Amino acid sequence: MGCSISKGSKKERVVILGSGWAGYGFARTLDPKKYERIMISPRSYFVFTPLLAGTAVGTLEFRATLESVRRLGLDHFHQGWADEVDFARKTIRVEANTSDELGSSTTAKALKAAQDPSSKVDGAQPGKGVMFDVPYDKLVIAVGAYSQTFGIEGVKEHASFLRDVGDARKIRMKVLQNFERAALPTTSAADRKKLLHFAIVGGGPTGIEFAAELHDLVKDDLTRTYPDLIKHVGITVYDVAPKVLPMFDKTLATYAMETFKREGIAVKTEHHLQRIRPDEDCQGCLKLKIQEYGDEEVGAGIVVWSTGLMQNPLVSKLVSKEFETPELGSLRDKGKGKGNVMIQKDARTGGIVTDSHLRVQVIPAESKTNDSKDVPESSSLPDVFTIGDCAVIPGSGLPATAQVASQQATYLAKQLSKGALNDDNNKAAKPFKFRNWGTMTYLGSWTAIHQSSADELKGWAAWVLWRTAYLTKSMSIRNKIMVPVYWATSWLFGRDISRF
Amino acid sequence: MGCSISKGSKKERVVILGSGWAGYGFARTLDPKKYERIMISPRSYFVFTPLLAGTAVGTLEFRATLESVRRLGLDHFHQGWADEVDFARKTIRVEANTSDELGSSTTAKALKAAQDPSSKVDGAQPGKGVMFDVPYDKLVIAVGAYSQTFGIEGVKEHASFLRDVGDARKIRMKVLQNFERAALPTTSAADRKKLLHFAIVGGGPTGIEFAAELHDLVKDDLTRTYPDLIKHVGITVYDVAPKVLPMFDKTLATYAMETFKREGIAVKTEHHLQRIRPDEDCQGCLKLKIQEYGDEEVGAGIVVWSTGLMQNPLVSKLVSKEFETPELGSLRDKGKGKGNVMIQKDARTGGIVTDSHLRVQVIPAESKTNDSKDVPESSSLPDVFTIGDCAVIPGSGLPATAQVASQQATYLAKQLSKGALNDDNNKAAKPFKFRNWGTMTYLGSWTAIHQSSADELKGWAAWVLWRTAYLTKSMSIRNKIMVPVYWATSWLFGRDISRF
Structure with a gap:
């Protein structure tokens, strides 16, 4: 189990919940000489x-997008879900993920569980996973968020998500399967059109980039493989907002729209999806009810859902409960009551409120509501931090992006490695400050857009920046070598189109 | 659908059933200027x-082992199962594979269907796939064989196979999942030993190579990731025969056994597996009943099944039915009866008997039995050929290997491209002759054995040959470049151990 004692005193145990941009980034930056690093994911x-x-x-x-947490050389990694945290005893209840299914947050089961916090966390089957406790000295909650489906009928069951590598694999299988289905001699022209209509819901960078990549696949590769089918292919991006890519300024967003128009990708803004259901008359097809079209449903082979986030069930559970913590004497006095506290919840997102040092904020339980807008008075919960999509610094206006999560992870790991933030009133530590590195989105056909506070780029130059920028962040040497190799191979020989 | 008319006369339609070593090899060698090539798989x-x-x-x-049939530039490819052949009308009944599942021949469902030829071919769900007819001028049956489980209880349900890329993926997931299960703090030492015992049934090249590769993974990579678990790892190869690798001579087989012994891989010859069942007390574990051990069952985390072949359900169906073919007048006369014929069945394997030109042989239906040993008199069925694992040339003693399938494919494609074998009595064509290129097996730790009629090689030199030989056969340029890149990457950075 390894020795964690140095100079007679044990290193503090830092437990990290999550292995995404926030959790992985934190774990790789935290000084292993100063802390014992334990990850649960x-x-x-x-x-x-x-x-x-x-x-x-x-x-x-697929592999090029993955980094094994085992390579971080952590003191312990527990494959499982954090099910509950006892802040008084400083212990986390973990349910082991021993099923053969992956811990994806986008299965229908997981999404259902997320909407019903009383059920098992993360959709694990009841009684399947072994439970065990992990004690912590410091806790970093970096569990991220789930996809929000806004209760729209059929989204959980029939839409495809694009948040984990398993999702990407499923989409890939479906795209190629739909081409094979459409190629069958028994498939009618009308059904071909349905099967090869790829609908993307959400006009943020993820949705736009998927549309662009799909367009490249069709244009560069499938045109040669299925020359007779290309005339049936359609790609449509739907968004409820009046414009897509809201984080880009008007020039760049307009450039993106013009590029898409030239490539034949339709963008339908101010369109509201109301229902997805299977098309009984066309195997593999779906029918989309869109408010603006009335009763006439749109046929599609795939609906990729790339909009909206909701809180992870663990976060929902943590912000809903009262608890007592012996270390919060001062706070208890303020509360004048039995001394129970609650984690402060962000009113808009349901996330965990932190101070500018990413310390989790608690308020007296008597406040009745812990929504941040109503309760100004809060205090830091010692040794508990939150970073990434589930953390909200009131007034910061930070979006739930990889960039924010990654910078918060680095900030917190460096502060803790320096020994800062070790008590409730550490004034010495500098607060977290987000530095915008700019936003980039790929538009297909070797063009991209890039925007930062300093400059704007579009077209081929932005594409070069897009490709090179992706090689520098959070990647192992292995993937830094392999990603350009894969790109070169795809460029030379075409994309691989075997369905497996 | 493309024009196939040249100089006023249509090209002959050659329909190929299967995309394995035989079918794929045939399709890529047959001259597309002379024939219309249609594949069904x-x-x-x-x-x-x-x-x-x-x-x-x-x-x-995974991708490095795949070649898309779409890249062959065939006239048509139909993704589906050949369900029936009407030799009189020269038509194939095809069931489209439009399900989201892959057409693997090793799912429990497919194996069940194979044992009951009256059920749907290949385990497709009844009523799921659309049916359609494909006419042929010439037919090449290259559907291969299925895994034979000898009716041993639990093999279909609980063993892992290694015949398709989906199988390899499942094994990979299970190996890594079992390590994660064993790493949980709640797992007992006894359960760790069970979870990390990898049992391989069958001591042929596939089983031996898998044991060797698994040993390399454990030694080179997992030792670093799970240092505390390595002491629990066990790899055992079980075989019913008194020796493994029967195709190698004694020196090489002994060398292989000594190498395995040094590496800690146990080889248990003359051991008979009788049952596999799940271990209720240890999630993810299996219990193996082995005849020689009596009632004491052996625990294992994975059982890889790599022994035995059985006929594809289409072959079983084709050799079981009587049919009339108008072109077989001469044969009908010999039969002196109603004129029906049957395909001649190999008595030992149940495969399709061919002549030395790989033409399918038929006998009069009155013969009552079509087993090759009882019926000497046969005739060629015009325009129908069989190659690969489902073809048997009586007296040739050829094994069901990739090498044989590959050479038969090349032979037949070249003969047909030359215009030979075009009628029942083409004496001009040379008969098929197998040329043994030698057999190679990897033994782990950069050693291999190689044997051919000319020489024997063992150790590192054989390993070099093993690696280079694999780059020259049936591979696209893409994979010829990528396979060494992957090997180099694994050597430099270790194998990828992310489970996804």
């Missing part, structure tokens, strides 16, 4: 999410 | 099977 890998769209169409190998 | 790719064991442990990428 249902997945034993980190996913380099910006490349997922590329793997879904075969430009890249 | 449930899978849209060819699997380079000798590298499957390497992909199952992450030395190689």
Whole structure:
């Protein structure tokens, strides 16, 4: 089990919940000489999410987007879900992920569980996973968020997500399967059109990049393989907002729309999806009810859902409960009551409120509501931190992006490695400050857009930046070598189109 | 649908059933200027099977073992199962594989269907796939064989196979999952030993190579990741025969056994597996009943089944039915009866008997039995050929290997491209002759054995030959470049151990 004693005193145990941009980034930056690092996550890998769209169409190998957490040399890694945290006893209740299924957060089961926090966390089958306790000295909650389906009928069951490598694999299989289905001599022209209509819901960078990558696959590779089918292919991006890519300024967003128009990708803004259901008359087809079209349903072979986030069930559970913590004497006094506290919840997102040092904030339980907008008075819960999509610094206006999660992870790991943030009133530590590195989105056909506070880039130059930028962040040497190799191979020989 | 008319006369339609070593090899060699090439296979790719064991442990990428049949530029490819052949009307009944499942021949469902030829071919769900007819001028049956489980209880349900890329993926997931299960703090030492016992049934090249690759994965990579678990790992090869690797001479087989002994891989010859069942007390564990051990069952985390072949359900169906063919007037006369014929069945394997030109042989239906040993008199069925695992040339003693299938495919494609074998009595064509290129097996730790009629090689030199030989057969340029890249990457950075 390894020796964690140095100079007669044990190193503090830092337990990290999650292996995404926040959790993985934190674990790799935290000084292992100063802390024992323990990670709990249902997945034993980190996913380099910006490349997922590329793997879904075969430009890249799935493996190139993964980094095994086992390679971080952690003191312990437990493959499982954090089910509950006892802040008073400083203990985490873990349910082992011993099923053969992966710990994806986008299965229908997991999404259902997320909407009903009283059920088992993360959709694990009751009684399946062994439970065990993990004690901590410091806790970093970095569990991320789930996909929000807004209760729209059929989304959980029939839409495809693009958040984990398993999702990318499923999309890839479906795209190629639909081409094979459409190629059958018994398939009618009308059904071909349905099977080869790829609908993307959500016009953020993920949705736009997937549409672009899919367009490249069709244009560069499938045109040669299925020359007779290409006339039936359609790609449509639906969004409820009046414009897509809201984080880009008007020039760039307009450039993106013009590029898409030229490539034949339809963008339908102010369109509201109301229902997805299977098309009984066409195997593999779905029918989309869109508010603006009335009763006439749109046929599609795949619906990729890339909009909206909701809180992880663990976060929902943690912000809903009262608890007592012996170390919060001062806070108890303020509360003038039995001394129970609650974690402060962000009113808009349901996330965990932190101070500018990413310390979890608690309020007296008597406040009745812990929504941040109503309760100004809060205090830091000692030794508990939150980073990434589930953390909210009030007033910061930070979006739930990989960039924010990654910077928060580095900030917190460096502060803790320096010995800062070790008590409730550490004024010495500098607060977290987000530095915008800019936003990039791939648009297909070797063009991209890039925007930062300093400059704007579009077209081929932005594409070069897009490709090179992806090689520098959070990647192992292995993938830094392999990703360009895969890109070169796809460029030379075409994308792999075997369905397996 | 493309024009296939040249100089006023249509090209002959050659329909190929199967995309394995035989079918894929035939399709890529047949002259497309002389014939219209149409392939029917449930899978849209060819699997380079000798590298499957390497992909199952992450030395190689799955994709490196695949070649898309779509890249052959065939006139048509139909993703589906040949369900029936009408030899009189020269038509094949095809069931489209439109399900999201792959057309693997090793699912429990498919294996069940194979044992009951009256059920749907290949385990497709009844009523799921659309049926359609494909006419042929010439037919090449290259559907291969299924895994034979000898009716041993639990093999179909609980053993892992290693015949398709989906199988390799499942094994890989299970190996890594079992390590994660064993790593949980709640797992007892006894259960760790069970979870990390990898049992391989069958001591042929596939079983031996998988054991060797698994040993490399454990020694080179998992030792670093799970240092505390390595002491629990066990690899055992079971075989009913008194020696493993029967195709190698004594020196080489002994060398292989000594290498395995040094590496800690146990080889248990003359051991008879009688049952596999799940271990209720240890999630993910199996219990193996072995005849020689009496009632004491052996615990294992994985059982890899790599022994025995049985006929594909289509072959079983074809050799069981009587049919009339208008072109067989001469044969009918010999039969002196109603004129029906049957395909001649090999008595030992149940395969289709061919002559030395790989033409399917038929006998008068009155013969009552079509087993080859009882009926000497047979005739060629015009325009119907069989190659690969389902073809038997009586007296040739050829094994069901990739090498034989591959050479038969090349032979037949070249003969047909030359215009030979075009009628019942083409004496001009040379008969098929197998040329033994030698047999190679990897033994782990950079050693291999190689044997051919000319020489024997063992150790590192054989390993070099093993690696280079695999790059020259049936591979696209893409994979000829990528396979060494993957090997180099695994050597430099270790195998990828992310479970996804």
